[in-house]
Amino acid sequence: xxxxxxxxxxxxQAHLDxxxxxEVEKLVRDADLxxxxxxxxxxxxxxxxxxxxxxxxxxxxxxxxxxxxxRRVIQGLHLYEREVARIVEGEDIFDGVRIHFQGAKLHxxxxxxxxxxxxxxxxxxxxQMVLRHFVCCIFNPEFPKLPNLSLxxxxxxxxxxxxxNGHRGDRELLFLGAPANxxxxxxxxxxAIRVTAAIHEALPxxxxxxxxxxxxRRLDATVHELGSVPVEELDDLLDEYGLSWDREAxxxxxxxxxxxxxxxxxxxxxxxxxxxxxxxxxxxxxRVLAASVFGDVSGFTAYIDKSVGEGEAKPALRVLHAIRKxxxxxxxxxxxxxRVQFQGDRVQALFHLPKGDxxxxxxxxxDTAIALNSAMELVVKKLLxxxxxxxxxxxxxIGTTLVSKLGTRGHRDRICIGDSVENAATYQEGSAxxxxxxxxxxxxHLDDDLQKLFIWDSDRRLYIATDLTQDKVExxxxxxxxxxxxHVASGLQGVSVSSHATSGSRSFVPSKSFAE
Amino acid sequence: xxxxxxxxxxxxxxxxxxxxxxxxxxxxxxxxxxPSLTFRADTESGRMYLDGQITLQANxxxxxxxxxxxxxxxxxxxxEPTAYDAGGRFPVSADRHIINEGxxxxxxxxCCPWDKDDPSRLLRFLDELAVFLERQLVYxxxxxxxxxxxxxxxxxxxxxEFMLSKLANNEEDFRSLLPVILGQLRPGRNEPCPCGSKxxxxxxxxxxxxxxxxxxxxxxxxxxYKRPNLRNPAATMM
Numbered sequence: 001x002x003x004x005x006x007x008x009x010x011x012x013q014a015h016l017d018x019x020x021x022x023e024v025e026k027l028v029r030d031a032d033l034x035x036x037x038x039x040x041x042x043x044x045x046x047x048x049x050x051x052x053x054x055x056x057x058x059x060x061x062x063x064x065x066x067x068x069x070x071r072r073v074i075q076g077l078h079l080y081e082r083e084v085a086r087i088v089e090g091e092d093i094f095d096g097v098r099i100h101f102q103g104a105k106l107h108x109x110x111x112x113x114x115x116x117x118x119x120x121x122x123x124x125x126x127x128q129m130v131l132r133h134f135v136c137c138i139f140n141p142e143f144p145k146l147p148n149l150s151l152x153x154x155x156x157x158x159x160x161x162x163x164x165n166g167h168r169g170d171r172e173l174l175f176l177g178a179p180a181n182x183x184x185x186x187x188x189x190x191x192a193i194r195v196t197a198a199i200h201e202a203l204p205x206x207x208x209x210x211x212x213x214x215x216x217r218r219l220d221a222t223v224h225e226l227g228s229v230p231v232e233e234l235d236d237l238l239d240e241y242g243l244s245w246d247r248e249a250x251x252x253x254x255x256x257x258x259x260x261x262x263x264x265x266x267x268x269x270x271x272x273x274x275x276x277x278x279x280x281x282x283x284x285x286x287r288v289l290a291a292s293v294f295g296d297v298s299g300f301t302a303y304i305d306k307s308v309g310e311g312e313a314k315p316a317l318r319v320l321h322a323i324r325k326x327x328x329x330x331x332x333x334x335x336x337x338x339r340v341q342f343q344g345d346r347v348q349a350l351f352h353l354p355k356g357d358x359x360x361x362x363x364x365x366x367d368t369a370i371a372l373n374s375a376m377e378l379v380v381k382k383l384l385x386x387x388x389x390x391x392x393x394x395x396x397x398i399g400t401t402l403v404s405k406l407g408t409r410g411h412r413d414r415i416c417i418g419d420s421v422e423n424a425a426t427y428q429e430g431s432a433x434x435x436x437x438x439x440x441x442x443x444x445h446l447d448d449d450l451q452k453l454f455i456w457d458s459d460r461r462l463y464i465a466t467d468l469t470q471d472k473v474e475x476x477x478x479x480x481x482x483x484x485x486x487h488v489a490s491g492l493q494g495v496s497v498s499s500h501a502t503s504g505s506r507s508f509v510p511s512k513s514f515a516e
Numbered sequence: 517x518x519x520x521x522x523x524x525x526x527x528x529x530x531x532x533x534x535x536x537x538x539x540x541x542x543x544x545x546x547x548x549x550x551p552s553l554t555f556r557a558d559t560e561s562g563r564m565y566l567d568g569q570i571t572l573q574a575n576x577x578x579x580x581x582x583x584x585x586x587x588x589x590x591x592x593x594x595x596e597p598t599a600y601d602a603g604g605r606f607p608v609s610a611d612r613h614i615i616n617e618g619x620x621x622x623x624x625x626x627c628c629p630w631d632k633d634d635p636s637r638l639l640r641f642l643d644e645l646a647v648f649l650e651r652q653l654v655y656x657x658x659x660x661x662x663x664x665x666x667x668x669x670x671x672x673x674x675x676x677e678f679m680l681s682k683l684a685n686n687e688e689d690f691r692s693l694l695p696v697i698l699g700q701l702r703p704g705r706n707e708p709c710p711c712g713s714k715x716x717x718x719x720x721x722x723x724x725x726x727x728x729x730x731x732x733x734x735x736x737x738x739x740x741y742k743r744p745n746l747r748n749p750a751a752t753m754m
Binding site (some may be wrong): 003374471493494497513 | 549550551570571572573574576577578580581611612613614615622623624625627628629639640642643644647648650651653654656657658659663664667668671674
């Protein structure tokens with residue numbers, strides 16, 4: 001299990017050769033994005049991107065004891081996601097697009113009516129209001145044995161390019177550009193619902209008045225935070241915008257789902273072999289010790305926005321698809337991991353084998369992180385020089401993780417939930433291109449040579465490696481080689497220096513170095 | 517009438533001697549093992565160089581190419597060639613054993629493994645160079661904290677380390693014998709050894725001192741100990 005430069009070059013080149021001509025046009029009429037978009041058929045879509053998260057689920061999936069309590073967490077998560085998906089996508093409710101759930105975090109898009117800024121912005125904000133009401137007033141009372149869940153949200157509006165990964169049977173919508181990125185970035189870990197200045201400005205006055213301006217110090221930007229909205233006023237607002245969310249119907253669907261999926265039918269188990277994610281569902285979940293890896297193309301949002309501005313979106317998308325597919329190949333083929341999801345320009349991966357062996361799981365996850373950086377720095381940048389400004393930022397963490405496939409029939413999302421998943425995502429989000437950030441637990445499981453390549457960051461309380469590629473790791477492991485006889489083999493391909501003899505290699509104890 | 521000329525004709529450069537046979541042999545060796553290096557003669561200076569790249573392969577398939585120049589001395593193969601960082605890939609630094617003009621210090625001169633009579637001498641030199649370059653990459657990969665593998669101390673201290681090793685690492689002996697090594701004290705062979713052992717010098721340290729002097733060379737010893745020690749003038753021996 002390892003990454004190889006030549007294999008990587010061949011894979012990326014083959015993908016580029018077979019990619020076909022990329023087409024990017026402005027979306028000017030309504031369309032089913034799932035059918036329209038593909039790797040090469042891309043659209044510049046004006047819309048509001050909404051992220052809504054229930055942070056409690058990650059804690060519950062990590063700390064809840066085995067048995068019925070844990071089944072209840074799974075049931076709650078499944079039912080929450082099913083109903084939220086119905087609210088978002090119901091033509092008679094919000095008529096939005098559920099891009100996917102990232103664990104318990106929803107990413108939704110509103111683009112109808114086409115280019116109608118104020119209606120699109122209003123729908124995005126009203127969805128957040130409705131979901132907050134749903135969680136507090138419908139979901140929480142229906143699940144009294146779960147702690148009270150809270151909801152955080154973020155939204156932004158503008159143009160983002162929609163595309164899709166090209167894997168048969170495993171296709172996901174991908175959105176690239178500032179609104180898809182900032183909507184997620186302004187999310188907080190608490191129960192705040194925030195929107196960017198752009199979406200606030202686009203809102204009608206009747207909705208703007210519910211927001212208060214606040215400074216987001218992390219992003220160094222002004223955002224707007226939603227205050228309380230009385231139930232009667234929410235109903236009036238929904239009426240005004242022709243949205244027909246019926247809280248009684250929502251509660252009934254929740255009750256029906258609860259009857260359909262009772263606790264005694266919900267199963268979960270550990271995994272001895274690589275999890276087949278397609279076999280997962282509400283009655284078949286996995287609870288495993290796993291390492292989560294998030295690899296993000298740092299600087300890609302700015303790059304794609306700049307490229308679109310200069311009419312150069314096609315080469316930028318070519319870069320994205322080359323990187324994206326290679327990231328997936330590294331996870332799946334080179335390190336036998338699970339490629340959980342693409343989230344725009346980011347890949348989420350999970351490593352849970354060998355079962356319960358945290359040392360090997362951690363090593364495999366870090367080897368993958370190094371391979372992701374190697375592929376970017378040594379392969380993609382060589383084949384696509386336009387990617388020279390980009391870099392991969394990686395976060396790695398380990399812990400108990402709930403793995404499942406949730407949602408409504410036909411639109412189920414692969415999900416991994418747990419504190420370690422959240423932590424890995426946070427580590428990655430705080431890292432620059434070329435950085436690999438790992439928790440101290442992961443670091444403690446690495447061999448001595450590899451440990452030395454990471455530096456403790458006392459501010460972030462993480463170990464960070466910068467510009468670490470596979471060849472450098474190999475060389476770091478050679479540090480003690482030169483005290484004994486080395487074996488040198490040379491020829492057309494170059495020279496290799498190793499600790500073991502190969503055919504035609506020459507052996508000698510290297511000279512003791514000196515400098516005047 | 518035959519008149520003997522007083523003007524001495526310029527000796528042929530080493531690569532033209534023996535009908536160019538020495539050069540052809542070295543070319544064959546380089547072609548077989550380091551094909552990305554090419555011999556190039558500089559007609560103006562009459563020097564021969566070996567230029568090109570040494571490509572170091574990692575097991576994962578990543579190749580790192582380093583531009584090098586190997587300069588041959590006029591008396592080659594009596595003395596070994598010198599290797600340089602032709603592309604300025606590495607900074608000049610004593611800690612990484614690279615000195616002015618990017619010259620690679622592969623070894624302490626008295627420990628040079630060069631054997632002029634070995635037909636594979638140039639191949640061994642290039643292999644040593646390849647290992648030295650690999651060590652440079654290891655040094656970079658490990659954060660430039662510690663030179664990978666054994667090394668002598670820098671400058672005069674490195675030579676003293678060598679001399680000590682030849683005197684069984686006995687510091688007292690070294691202090692007593694240094695004036696002898698430097699030629700300041702010339703004990704008779706049958707006189708007591710300056711180390712204080714009460715043995716005759718010839719039966720005690722005479723051969724070790726002779727070996728040290730011949731390996732380091734009188735000129736180098738003079739250079740090392742007669743030049744002013746700018747860091748610590750009081751420590752200057754003479």
